[in-house]
Amino acid sequence: MWDYSETVKEHFYNPRNAGALPDANAIGEVGSISCGDALRLMLKVDPGNETITDASFQTFGCGSAIASSSALTEIIKGKTLDQALEVSNQDIADFLGGLPPEKMHCSVMGREALQSAVANYRGEVWSDDHEEGALICKCFAVDAVMIEETIRANNLCSVEQVTNYTKAGGGCSSCHEGIEEILAKVLAERGESFTAAPPPEKKVPGKLTxxxxxxxxxxxxxxxxxxxxxxxxxxxxxxxxxxxxxxxxxxxxxxxxxxxxxxxxxxxxxxxxxxxxxxxxxxxxxxxxxxxxxxx
Amino acid sequence: MSIPNLTPIYLDNNATTRCAPEAVTAMLPYFTEQFGNPSSMHSFGAKVGHAVKAARTSLQKLLGAEFDSEIIYTAGGTEADNTAILSALKANPERKEIITTTVEHHAVLHLCDQLEKEGYTIHKLKVDGKGRLDLNEYAKLLSDKVALVSVMWANNETGTFFPVVKMAEMANAAGVLFHTDAVQAVGKIPLKLKDTAIDMLSLSGHKLHGPKGIGALYLRRGARFRPLLRGGGQERGRRAGTENVPAIIGMGVAAQLALEHMEMENTYVRALRDKLQAGILAAVPHAFVTGNPDDRLPNTLNVAFEYVEGEAILMLLNKQGIAASSGSACTSGSLEPSHVMRAMGIPYTAAHGTIRFSLSHENTEAEMDRVIAAVPSIIAQLRKLSPYWGENGPVTDPEKAFAPTYA
The missing domain is CATH 3.30.300.130 (Fe-S cluster assembly (FSCA))
Structure with a gap:
């Protein structure tokens, strides 16, 4: 069982603003059905001052997806669209008293639904710039796509470099095998082969001033x-x-x-x-x- | 208003079972006064050695094996699976292929994925919508390039059986070793391995009311074998390491009890499962049984509830004291729903809402009544939140009516 905060559980058991909003004039629909989450965010925006007067959601997803949706609607009600767009996924997670690393994508989905709804109101087309891969580093919630793209963009060739750029592997280090596999794959694309760095020299204890x-x-x-x-x-x-x-x-x-x-x-x-x-x-x-x- | 009954109901017996009190009682002396090493030459060791042998006989009976020396103790089902597969490759170095299925337990699948990276060819037999194999496809793959066939006896998620007895005969006729992961089947269905062509079989203690951290590999006498662990001569040199004596004793008692309860599994437990299934399907629309309802374990019921997500269902069940499990992505922390559901072609909107209820003889009819009463309102509550669900049923053409931008 996940170690959900009391706030997450409370928002899951008693979601706020759930259900359809018949006179919504801004609708955002995002999700990833393959990972089991999809969210429709509905807003009522006052055209005079662009203030969100009402918000509701419908969510297909796990406990934290429902709680994140509920939290999002509570956070943005009364805000102007510009203010609402400043809400980050971390704000949603913080509002809920934190989310397990594997569940941070639920808060990301909330933020994306918001961007999509605002774009819908403004007659713009919102495109998603965020592709999600399998979670590699559980300490810092870094997924495979993020690691792969960072390696490619920066020509990285060691686990240590990946950690410096993405934080992945900087905690318990049990994902280093996974990072090495991604490195091997990307390095193969550019015709190189991955070799593990030589082990660091053994320090002689007690010799330091x-x-x-x-x-x-x-x-x-x-x-x-x-x-x-x-x-x-x-x-x-x-x-x-x-x-x-x-x-x-x-x-x-x-x-x-x-x-x-x-x-x-x-x-x-x-x-x-x-x-x-x-x-x-x-x-x-x-x-x-x-x-x-x-x-x- | 009456106080809700929150006595926990445990319906996750395919994950693990309660260790039988008789097994625990039998184990306890082996931590303290009977602490000897069974390999030792003195009386401390000898007594323990006899007890370990007695437990082996109990397992032999449960499996219907011809000889007790065909039982090798391991640290669990996963070790037994890994031992079987790696042994076959070591014993047949010129053979570089393995035949398995798309719906095996991770103990087999993830090892096979790793072996594929190391250069072996892995053939994964596909299943149909009910989780059944195509034996023609299987027959075509059998050749002298294949080191091992590894096919599970019963699926852990759906309970669906594979025809392993027949498949073992086919492998045998083609001169190929046959292993089956029978972790879910052992203790639930009668077995008589001596009448089959199965070369190796994995089992786990904690799935049959024994302790965790103990299992066994059945190895047919004469089947070629190479140990995974080398060291001392324990288990006739086939699995080195001092025996986990208390756990072995506990598993032995559990095996004895399983044999005594065998008929109950197929009458009492089956009736409870069927009642649960009928009750849920009658009360919840847009729900269906996954796997093959006509050929599965008597204790397992896997239901897909469309348009809702499994973890949310589990959390609401848990709030009412009901423990089950789900094939949804979110319960595992991975991004994909269960590989078993995907292999059967269950649509994502249903695969995420699959719930497995797995019973044991310790469950009661009153418990089934409580679950049947609890499930419909939980599903209705979540469907009210679902963008795929309208007032009284799914929205028209759900996949089109709600087509989110996919991340």
Whole structure:
């Protein structure tokens, strides 16, 4: 059973604004029947000020698809079309208290239905620019199509590069076989063959000076930042106390449901870089750290 | 207003079963006082060795095997399947083809997909709308290039049987090894392997009220074999590794009980299943049984509810304490609905709404009544949300009336 939030369950059991909206003047229909979801979004738009006065939906889909549809109608009611178009799929997921990575496409479908409905109102043709493939990286919800296109567009040739560009494989690393298979396929297209990078040199533990150690820690933090900043978050080194490294999670990272995954990834890289077992602990950066105020 | 009865109803016995209390009781001493290694020469080991042998005899009886040495303990059905397939390839290195079907369990299919990448030729027999094979197609594929035929006895999703006894004879006549994944069939239908040409058969303990993490491979005496795991001489050198003794004892007891309950499966359980099927189909329009209703396991009912999605159905069933499973994409986290439904050509709008109810002899008639009462309103509730559904039935020409931009 999925680990749905209480809000997701509530919106599924008691969906808001479900059913046909007879006098709708903006209708968006999107979906992917092969993955079991399809959504018709109906809006009543006041032509005077382009405000959405009413919204309803009909959805063929799983619990989170129905909950995402319900959440979407609640979010956009009362907004102008331009305001509504600023609603991202992450906003829908956040409204629901988060969605499992495998279910993020349900919130994407909600956003696409909205774009399609607005285009319908404005007499435009909306075309979908988003193709979905099998989910490869479950930590960061990255699918095969995304990985394949990124490899092709940037001439990537290693799993590490794929992780840097898409985040796929940056968490638990169990999808590396899948990423390697995609790499092998794309590399074959351009007449190359995939070879795994040589394993990283074994670090000799206990040989680092304090300064070298701090520098290595800073390097790991710097390496992690671009990925997090891409998601409007950030990470900062606060202090190092023996084998415990204190960091501060900023912006969207702070309180994010993926925080533990992110920290786990950073910790794994720290251990790799330092060649010793360390702990990475999040703290609030604002609280000025006195040595004895640190968490034990 | 009466308080709703929420005592859980478990109808997912093809996924796993409750371990029989008798099996658990029998297992417990083997964690503590009977902890010996059956390979050891002292009395601690000898006693355990006798118990492991007794469990083997129980399995031999359940399968109708000629010799108890034809049973090799494994860690489960998946290991038995993998062992059988890889053994056939190792034993016949000059043969590079495998015949299987499009609707096998992933334990067979995903291994075959991997073998295909490694250069083997995999022939996947197609099924018709009722999940049946074309034996002419099969006959044409049998040749001296084929290392193994692997065809399941009963399908886990629909319960539909394949004619494995006949198919094994055909393979045998062509000089090809025959394996069957009988994980769903063992314990539910009477078997007499000694009268068949089946060379290998996989079974799993937890599908027949035994513990998880234990299974067995039946290997006909004389059938060529190469072990998957090499090491100590356990299982006569055919599966190395110290035996999972408590689980073996538990599976042995479960096998004994399964034999005692065999008739019940085909009378009592079958009657419950038929009642459930009739009750649901009478109350829910636009629903149909998938697979072959005339030739399937007595405990399995797979119904497609058109225009609604399976995970949503499961969540609403679960809210009322009813546990079942679905072939919808969303329950697996994949993008495609069940490969079994697709192989049978079930349209997407129905394949996503397939629900499998799988019973055991522990279910009761009162439970069936409760499920029959619960299902119609759940389906109606979801259809009210469905863009394919109108006031009182599907909209006219549903595929055209609602044709979304596909992502």
């Amino acid at each position: 304090t300064l070298e150690r701090i520098r290595k820690i800073e390097q790991v933090i710097e390496k992690a930042r671009p990925n997090l900043q891409r998601d409007h978050g950030d990470i900062e080194l606060v202090d190092v106390d023996g084998k415990t490294i204190y960091v501060s999670m900023k912006g969207a990272c702070s309180g994010c449901q993926m925080e533990a995954v992110t920290l786990g990834g950073v910790q794994a890289q720290m251990i790799e870089a330092l060649g010793e077992i360390v702990k990475v602990i999040p703290v609030k950066a604002t609280a000025k750290l006195a040595p004895n105020s640190l968490p034990a």
